[in-house]
Amino acid sequence: MGRSTDATPGVRLVVVHPDKQVLAQAAAARLLTRVLDVQSVRSPVHVVLTGGSVGIATLAAVAGSPLVPAVDWSSVHLWWGDERFLPDGDPDRNETQARTALLDGLVAEHGLPEANVHPMPGPTSVATPEEGAAAYAALLRAHAGGQDDEPEGLAVPAFDVLLLGMGPDGHVASLFPGHDGLAAQGATTGVHGSPKPPPERVSLTFDAIRSAREVWIVAAGAEKAEQVAAALADGPVTEVPAAGAVGQARTLWLLDAEAAGGPSPR
Numbered sequence: 001m002g003r004s005t006d007a008t009p010g011v012r013l014v015v016v017h018p019d020k021q022v023l024a025q026a027a028a029a030r031l032l033t034r035v036l037d038v039q040s041v042r043s044p045v046h047v048v049l050t051g052g053s054v055g056i057a058t059l060a061a062v063a064g065s066p067l068v069p070a071v072d073w074s075s076v077h078l079w080w081g082d083e084r085f086l087p088d089g090d091p092d093r094n095e096t097q098a099r100t101a102l103l104d105g106l107v108a109e110h111g112l113p114e115a116n117v118h119p120m121p122g123p124t125s126v127a128t129p130e131e132g133a134a135a136y137a138a139l140l141r142a143h144a145g146g147q148d149d150e151p152e153g154l155a156v157p158a159f160d161v162l163l164l165g166m167g168p169d170g171h172v173a174s175l176f177p178g179h180d181g182l183a184a185q186g187a188t189t190g191v192h193g194s195p196k197p198p199p200e201r202v203s204l205t206f207d208a209i210r211s212a213r214e215v216w217i218v219a220a221g222a223e224k225a226e227q228v229a230a231a232l233a234d235g236p237v238t239e240v241p242a243a244g245a246v247g248q249a250r251t252l253w254l255l256d257a258e259a260a261g262g263p264s265p266r
């Protein structure tokens with residue numbers, strides 16, 4: 001059980017777990033519960049996945065949960081917050097890692113339609129990150145239109161949960177400090193010159209991220225502590241992009257003790 005701090009009541013919640021493994025297990029339990037809760041009132045459910053070690057560990061923990069069969073996966077749509085511009089099947093694609101950790105099993109055994117899995121395009125199907133971004137924006141547009149609280153002027157589905165990892169530099173999705181992508185318009189952007197390899201990527205924009213009902217940032221490790229603190233102090237988004245990742249109804253920071261900058265609460 002983690003320590004909770006209601007930093008901004010009803011808007012931002014910070015939860016600290018003892019270590020990365022417990023964080024991933026708890027994030028998985030929350031995610032399954034959130035999907036079940038949403039499914040009890042509406043359908044479909046839209047979830048945005050993230051790469052990164054905590055994000056993928058969370059998906060692996062979902063795969064190991066006894067609650068997996070409780071979800072009606074036929075009405076869950078899975079999207080990505082960003083993708084490395086690499087060929088289909090590349091082990092460094094966020095999609096490939098998510099499929100291995102969870103999605104292949106959901107499709108094979110739990111009724112998740114392959115058509116509900118929406119990876120960001122890479123060089124297998126498009127020539128440039130910009131083309132990939134445009135194609136993904138079109139796909140998002142095609143799935144928008146069903147919910148009352150969808151963002152005006154931004155043609156994306158109302159994301160029920162949008163998961164993000166955070167880099168030690170404070171980046172979220174592929175929105176890096178000081179980069180042009182921070183100011184990109186529309187739902188998606190092509191990214192060049194990423195400081196973290198590979199240099200080319202496709203990412204959701206801040207507008208798309210901020211349109212989500214709930215944004216959950218998962219982060220572990222002492223190397224994240226400084227930027228976690230800066231983001232929670234509402235530092236400038238140009239320097240701490242994570243500070244700009246805010247959900248419409250709730251922003252949830254799911255941290256391990258090291259990322260929270262303190263000793264384990266256990």
Ligand SMILES: O=C(O)[C@H](O)[C@@H](O)[C@H](O)[C@H](O)COP(=O)(O)O
Pocket residue numbers: 050051052053054055082083084094164165166167168171172173174196197219220
């Ligand atoms: O596209 C990427 O390179 C990753 O998705 C990246 O954005 C990751 O989510 C964060 O750097 C957090 O990663 P860790 O959880 O491994 O620290």
